[in-house]
Amino acid sequence: MQLPLFPLNLYLLPGGISKLRIFEPRYVRLVKLAMASDDGFGLCMEVNDNICHFGTRVIITDFDQMPDGFLGITIRAMDKFVINHQWQEEDGLRFAQTSVLPNWTPTEIKYIDRDLSQGLQMLFDEYPEHAAYYPQPDFEDMAWVCQRWLEILPLGTEQKQWFMSRNDHRAALSFLHSIIDEELKDK
Structure with missing residues (x-):
């Protein structure tokens, strides 16, 4: 194209x-x-x-x-x-x-991943001007949740390009868990 x-x-x-x-x-x-x-x-x-x-x-x-x-x-x-x-x-x-x-296949959120979805929901609540872009957010789709997190996190261009090259959300999910788990340990 x-x-x-x-x-x-x-x-x-x-x-x-x-x-x-x-x-x-x-x-x-x-x-x-x-x-x-x-x-x-x-x-x-x-x-x-x-x-x-x-x-x-x-x-x-x-x-x-x-x-x-x-x-x-x-x-x-x-x-x-x-x-x-x-x-x-x-x-x-x-x-x-x-x-x-290929786009990442929509994937139902597993129990172990609920913190990522809930964290994104809290972020949307805190920043309603950003949430307004998404009148129908899909907090039950792990691929969607991972993509929205990657868009807002302060990552380097090389990192962003690497995630973009992936065929599914699994690498992003693992990365996001490492960040969230580290954040929870610090509290």
Whole structure:
């Protein structure tokens, strides 16, 4: 699949939702291209002006004119991809030929994992502005819970890319348990 790319230090996994402020002409063009097709665009992180190997295809679910005159868009992450080939056009907009990676399979929460789900619920209660992005949260799906945790934790780009490359949520679950278990020991 060919996608226009939006390099941004924002980490979204499938099901993730965020808002963006669009003002550069090349990204206004990206929005027009994304709205003209069902494919959306690729959200990619960068390291030293180099686009990372893995990204997330997002679609625009809403848009509005902001008070400052810029365009505001709401995006929803659909699936992960790997970049096979990329190029840049004259206006600076980047494109890539991508291959879709499998989304993590929804998985029912086990008793031993309930603390991760409950912790995310508490975080959503504490930050209602973030929770507002998710009017129907799925705290019973371990894959969904892991993805939301990974989006908000302060992880390095390499770590985020590694988790994005995984075919399921098991590595994320193990990682999150190590953090939560360590936090509980310190209390």
